[in-house]
Amino acid sequence: QITLKESGPTLVKPTQTLTLTCTFSGFSLSTSGVGVGWIRQPPGKALEWLALIYWDDDKRYSPSLKSRLTITKDTSKNQVVLTMTNMDPVDTATYYCAHRRPSTTHFDYWGQGTLVTVSS
Amino acid sequence: QSALTQPASVSGSPGQSITISCTGTSSDVGGYNYVSWYQQHPGKAPKLMIYDVTNRPSGVSNRFSGSKSGNTASLTISGLQAEDEADYYCSSYTSSSTLYMIFGGGTKLTVL
Numbered sequence: 001q002i003t004l005k006e007s008g009p010t011l012v013k014p015t016q017t018l019t020l021t022c023t024f025s026g027f028s029l030s031t032s033g034v035g036v037g038w039i040r041q042p043p044g045k046a047l048e049w050l051a052l053i054y055w056d057d058d059k060r061y062s063p064s065l066k067s068r069l070t071i072t073k074d075t076s077k078n079q080v081v082l083t084m085t086n087m088d089p090v091d092t093a094t095y096y097c098a099h100r101r102p103s104t105t106h107f108d109y110w111g112q113g114t115l116v117t118v119s120s
Numbered sequence: 121q122s123a124l125t126q127p128a129s130v131s132g133s134p135g136q137s138i139t140i141s142c143t144g145t146s147s148d149v150g151g152y153n154y155v156s157w158y159q160q161h162p163g164k165a166p167k168l169m170i171y172d173v174t175n176r177p178s179g180v181s182n183r184f185s186g187s188k189s190g191n192t193a194s195l196t197i198s199g200l201q202a203e204d205e206a207d208y209y210c211s212s213y214t215s216s217s218t219l220y221m222i223f224g225g226g227t228k229l230t231v232l
Contacts, residue, residue: 037220039166046123047158047166047209047223060220096165105213105221106156108177110165 002026004036004097004111011117012087018116022080022097026109029055029075033102036080038071040093041113048093052100053080089118124149124210124224131230137198140227142210143191148222150191154213157186157195160226161206169208170195197229205231 008020020038027034037052051071052060061069070083080097094115098107125143132138142149142157149155153173158166168177170186173193183198193212197204210224 039223046226047211049211049221049223052220063216104171105152105154106168106171106211107166108168108171110167113165 002099002109004099004109006095006097006111006114008095008114008116010115011119013120014088014118016087018082018084018087018091020082020084020095020097020114020116022082022111024078024080024097024099027099029053029073029078029080031055031102035100036073037098037100037107038080038082039096039098039107039110040091041096042090042093045093050095051082087118092116092118123222124212126208126210126224126227128225129228129230131232132197132200133232134200134202136200137196138200138229139197140195140208140210140229142193142195142212142224144193144212144222145191147216148212148214149188149193151215152213153188155186155188155193156211157184158209158211159204159206160209166209200231202231205229 004024034055038050053071068085073080094113096113097111099109155173157170159169160166173188174186185196187194208227
């Protein structure tokens with residue numbers, strides 16, 4: 001059974017760096033083809049894909065946020081970490097991590113999401 | 121890169137069928153059979169309903185079906201039920217070297 005859970009601060013101040021952790025079970029990020037992605041959703045707005053890391057440490061980022069994002073993995077801990085620098089109130093959103101099966105392009109399992117508010 | 125275009129809202133009565141469109145370009149929807157659809161109820165995480173344009177994950181009702189023509193993909197829900205009321209998002213793989221996928225703006229389905 002695949003599960004994912006996001007964790008991190010619920011409130012950050014403008015200009016600060018956000019660090020979110022996705023802790024998962026039921027699969028290994030060392031398995032060929034597996035990926036874990038991050039997606040966010042501002043309140044009342046649409047989903048926005050942020051980043052994806054593959055089993056082989058290949059990484060993809062949203063072009064509009066690439067300069068602010070870093071995605072890493074710790075295979076031994078079954079964790080993926082997303083950092084976003086220079087946070088702004090417009091970054092207030094629910095942040096989700098999700099699992100990608102080998103040889104697919106969709107996310108089949110999602111975490112419950114974590115709401116991050118950016119405010120002074 | 122712009123999001124995929126979906127209607128903001130659609131509605132239907134119980135038992136009816138509705139279709140939600142998702143329009144992209146030849147670099148995403150039109151170029152690959154990698155369109156997926158997600159259902160999201162308020163306060164919940166998205167749930168995969170359709171992948172690779174037409175495929176349903178195990179456990180998803182066969183009332184949900186997907187198709188594609190050119191740069192536009194569609195999600196059809198037949199035999200509408202009250203529990204189908206939710207937001208629906210399409211997404212597509214994209215050929216941009218730096219991008220991986222893009223989502224649509226979402227469609228609010230109301231069951232009258």
